[in-house]
Amino acid sequence: MRKMSQEYQYLQTLSERKLLKKNDQNSLNHLQRGHQGEQAFDALQQALTQNKLPCVDDLYLKTNTACVQIDKLLTVDGVAYVVDVKNYSGKYTYFENEWRKNEIPLQENIFEQLHNAMRAVRRIFWAEKVDLEIRGVLAFIDPHATIDIKDNVNDIVLNAQDIAGWLLQLATQVQPKDYAYNNNWRQALKKHTLAGFSCPRKLPLAHLNHLKHGICCRNCGDNHLIETSYYMQCPQCQHREPKETAYVRTICDCGVLFHDHDLTMGMLCQFFGETVNRRYLKEMLARHFEIKKHLGRSSCYFNKGLLFIYWFEEKLSYFQMLERKTDWVRH
Ligand SMILES: [Zn+2]
Numbered sequence: 502m503r504k505m506s507q508e509y510q511y512l513q514t515l516s517e518r519k520l521l522k523k524n525d526q527n528s529l530n531h532l533q534r535g536h537q538g539e540q541a542f543d544a545l546q547q548a549l550t551q552n553k554l555p556c557v558d559d560l561y562l563k564t565n566t567a568c569v570q571i572d573k574l575l576t577v578d579g580v581a582y583v584v585d586v587k588n589y590s591g592k593y594t595y596f597e598n599e600w601r602k603n604e605i606p607l608q609e610n611i612f613e614q615l616h617n618a619m620r621a622v623r624r625i626f627w628a629e630k631v632d633l634e635i636r637g638v639l640a641f642i643d644p645h646a647t648i649d650i651k652d653n654v655n656d657i658v659l660n661a662q663d664i665a666g667w668l669l670q671l672a673t674q675v676q677p678k679d680y681a682y683n684n685n686w687r688q689a690l691k692k693h694t695l696a697g698f699s700c701p702r703k704l705p706l707a708h709l710n711h712l713k714h715g716i717c718c719r720n721c722g723d724n725h726l727i728e729t730s731y732y733m734q735c736p737q738c739q740h741r742e743p744k745e746t747a748y749v750r751t752i753c754d755c756g757v758l759f760h761d762h763d764l765t766m767g768m769l770c771q772f773f774g775e776t777v778n779r780r781y782l783k784e785m786l787a788r789h790f791e792i793k794k795h796l797g798r799s800s801c802y803f804n805k806g807l808l809f810i811y812w813f814e815e816k817l818s819y820f821q822m823l824e825r826k827t828d829w830v831r832h
Contacts, residue, residue, distance in 0.1 A: 502814075503539055503559050506570075507700040507760070508532065510808050514757045515704070517722060518712040538588025538642045539572050542664070549665055550672040555679045557687070561695040562621045568695055569621045576633065576686055578674045582657075583622055584638040585615045589646050596651040615639060615656060622690075629689035640664055700806070704758050706768065712758075714774030716751045718742075728778060732827045743823035748785040750809040760806030763793055789813070 505513065509532040515521060516529055539559070546554065560571040573584040591602050600607040615637045623635050637656035641648050644661040659667055678684075715724040716733055720740035726733040726747070733747040734740070742750075755772040756764055764786070770777055790802040805812050813820060 503536075503543060504697075504811055505536055505808070506532065507697060507806065508702060509536060510757050510806075510811075511700045511702055511760065514754050514808070517717055517754075518758070534588045535586075539586050541588075541642050542573070542584075542586045542640060545664060546668055549668050553672050553675060554668070555675070555684070557690060560690060561697050562618075562625065562690070563693050563695055564621045564624070568698060569618045570698065571618045571622070574622070574690070575671065576684070577671050577679055578676050579633060581622060581626070581633045581635050581686060582638050582671075583615065583619050583635060584640055585611075585618065586640045586642055587611065587646075588642050590643045591645075592647045592649075593641070594649040594651065595654070598652065611639060612637075612654065612656060625689055625693045626686070629685070629692065631686045631689045633686055638667075700760055703761055706759060706762065709759075709768065709771045712772070714772065715776060716747045716773070719747075719750070724774075728776075741827055743820070743827045744781070745785065746809075746820050746823055748782060749789050749813065749820075752782075752785065752790065753807065753809040753812050756804045756806050756812070757808055760804060762804060763801035764790065764804045765799060765801045767799065789816075 509529070512521070512525060512529040512532065516526070521529060543558065546556075554575050554577065556573060556575045558573050560574060562569050562571065571583055572586045575582040575584060589602075592604075594601045594604075595612070598610075600609070600611055619635050619637050625631075626633060626635070638659065639656060640659045642661055642664065646661065648658060648660055650658050657667070713724055716726050717724045718726060718733075718735035718738060718740055719742055721735060721738040723735050723737040725737075726735055728744065730744070732741045732744050751773065752764065752769060755769055759768065762768065766779075766783065766786070769782060769786075770779060773782060786802055793801050793803050
């Protein structure tokens with residue numbers, strides 16, 4: 502599963518609890534669009550080639566000074582394709598080493614971002630003695646974008662309508678050796694992979710009071726849910742969520758926003774607001790979260806700073822079982 506970046510998780514969660522500043526809202530829109538573009542590419546690849554193309558998605562590679570993110574790396578018949586998916590709309594031209602969007606020169610060079618990622622892969626392959634040619638691919642996934650490359654470039658530039666053909670063509674070139682799971686290129690990349698960028702944004706704890714409190718309905722966002730023994734019910738849209746899931750999910754939301762802090766009862770009680778069921782919250786912490794320090798009332802728990810879907814992805818079947826139970830329960 503392609504995950505939202507930590508910054509995306511943070512801004513998304515913050516937007517559910519307060520009105521974002523204009524700059525933050527723009528960043529959120531940008532991250533959302535980028536993520537949707539990558540998912541659209543994945544879906545196309547899956548539909549056309551199933552799992553035929555040997556590939557790694559969403560790679561974070563260590564370089565000597567920093568870290569680069571790669572949307573997708575496909576390896577077919579001696580070539581590693583570093584794919585950068587762009588979900589841009591508008592008219593893009595590249596002429597005399599300069600990108601323009603709707604005639605306006607762009608500050609950034611989209612090729613340079615791609616080449617930076619390719620250099621990271623090249624250095625790793627060189628160090629790990631992996632003998633693969635590296636090629637760059639810019640894939641413009643939005644059919645409303647028009648791309649006009651006037652210079653000669655070494656990279657492959659795909660318009661939305663070219664992507665399917667390119668993937669199908671690639672699938673015909675796959676060699677049996679490309680499938681091997683212990684391929685040396687996979688091992689080499691794994692050795693230099695990071696978990697992801699940590700979120701560069703931080704929310705001071707003092708801001709706890711300025712957020713929308715409580716458990717927010719996962720369907721409509723309303724935070725005046727009615728608590729029963731088994732589930733939380735939304736008075737606005739009537740949506741029901743198992744109570745256990747609602748509490749755990751909200752604890753995760755607090756963790757995402759205050760990702761640089763451990764989780765404590767004090768912080769969570771403020772986040773959940775006055776109507777919190779403290780006894781139940783405590784029970785959920787003990788059941789699902791790992792304790793870091795036993796300090797009686799001020800015990801703290803490890804904070805992964807991840808949304809519920811990612812934090813508990815390995816316990817998914819347990820929470821699915823709760824959903825089924827909630828369907829059976831009649832008030
Ligand atoms: Zn609702």
